Amino acid sequence: MHKAYNFRLYPNKSQQTVINQTLGSCRFVYNYYLDRRIEAYKTVKETLNYTKCAANLKELKKELPWLKAVDSIALQQSLRDLDVSYKNFFQKRAGFPKFKSRRNNKQSYRTQMVNNNIKVMGDKLVLPKIGAVSFAKSREIEGNITSVTVKKTASGKYFASVLADVHTPKSLKVSSQKVGIDLGLRDLAVLSTGEAIKNPKTLAEAERKLQKMQRELSRKQKGSKNRNKARIKLAIQHEKVANIRKDFLHKLSTRLIHENQVICLETLSPKGMMKNRRLSKAIGDASWGTFKQMLLYKADWYGRTVHFVDxxxxxxxxxxxxxxxxxxxxxxxxRQWQCPHCQALHQRDINASINILQQGLVELGMIA
Ligand SMILES: [Zn+2]
Structure with a gap:
């Protein structure tokens, strides 16, 4: 199953230049080979198919070196698009292919995922030959990116339509289980079943290493080669930490969605944030937000209910x-207390998660 995500891109000046060059080059390649195909058919009754055009494109690039400055996959894609236009024409699904005009209101080019050349890094979208472009990351991309279409509107705004291959969920049997979750710092999550879920050890280790690298960086002289090296190392470690965390949250959210028909959580950022602001900022914010998002869309896939209590x-x-x-x-x-009224003994977080579940079920109208 493919899923399309649309994002506004905010390329800087030099990235805009390369995008504009790519749009122009793709249009050029499309028009050039449309012309060649028309000519070849007129003069020698030959059909220049995609393979022939692609082989010729290599030669053309030697003559027109500016074509080498842009994403080569995008250029090949123009040839494929041209081929599709022809096929549609032959099969009477469309009229004869038209030349593309630079005055067209919407300019676009498409590029394919090859060797991880397209990826999301934080709030940047990495595109071949363009580099890391800032974008309005309104949602997480799920699944594997297969292609990206970069568009430019008449008003000069840029957009990316990212196509991802999302695994098709199998439908799940209705579960009779319901769970409340108390998100925290001490444990990532405590369930109303009494289970405490800790962050994996590998994550804690990677985070410690990250902090160490951060300290090391701050000791390096500004503008020095060593500082630059340390900065790159730090960026790699940041990505590592993010990947471990994401992987863990994926597994946890998948498990919870599989086991439970209803999941209740709090909307509020977890308690204890005030006490240790820096820690929670670094570790918590991203995790809790991502975790909630994962639960929401997986619930959507599998027909489960995720509810946030007041x-x-x-x-x-x-x-x-x-x-x-x-x-x-x-x-x-x-951490532990006894109810002065009924003498019940409580573990703070477990008690909270049970209450979250109860309150959630009341709000959902599932219990009175
Ligand atoms: Zn009581």
Whole structure:
């Protein structure tokens, strides 16, 4: 199953220049070979198919070296597009191929994924020959990117349509299980079943290494070669950490979606954020946001329900056994407590996750 994602691109000046060159070169190649094909048919009744055109393009590039400055896959794609136009014409699905005009309101070119040449790095989209382009990352791309169409509007705005191959989900049997999740810092998540989910050790190790590299970088002299080296090393490590985290969150979200028909969480950023702002900023923000997103779209795939309870719901302070509220539990350091009303013993996070589940089911109208 293919899924298309549309993003606004914000290329810098030099990236804009290369994109514009690519648009122009693709148009040129398309028109040039359309002309060649018409001529070949007129004069010698020969059909120049894609293979012949592609072979000829190599020769043409020697004559017109500016064609080498742009994405070669995009140029080949123009030839394929031309071939498709011809096929459509022959099969009476469309009129005879038209020459492309530079005055067309929408200019675009398409390029294919080859050897990981297209990828998302943070808030940048890496495109062949263009480099890392800033883009409005409105959502995560799921699955494997197969191609990207870069478009330029008449008003000079740039967009990318990213096509990804998303694995087709098998339908799941309805589950009778429901779970509440308390997201935190101590443990990544505590489930209403009592299970505490910790971040993997590999992640903690990679993060420690990252912090060490950050300190090392700050000691290097500005503008020095060594500083540049350290910066590259740091960027690679950042990516490593992000990949480990993403992989872990994928596995966890898939597992939770498979096991449960209903998943309830809090909208609010996890408790404890105030206490350790820097840590939570670095580790938490990205993880929790990504995790919630993953749960949402996987729920959509598999017909599960993910519900966020009201942000002012005091999940930690309510006794999940009798429902009375104990305001003393606001104190984050209290990990265990006994309900003064019904004497039930509580683990702070497990109690909270049970309450989140209960509240979620009430809000969903599944219990009174
Ligand atoms: Zn109680």
């Amino acid at each position: 942000r002012f719901f005091p999940s930690s302070q309510i006794c999940s056994a009798c429902g009375c509220r104990n305001k003393e539990i606001k104190d984050m350091t209290i």
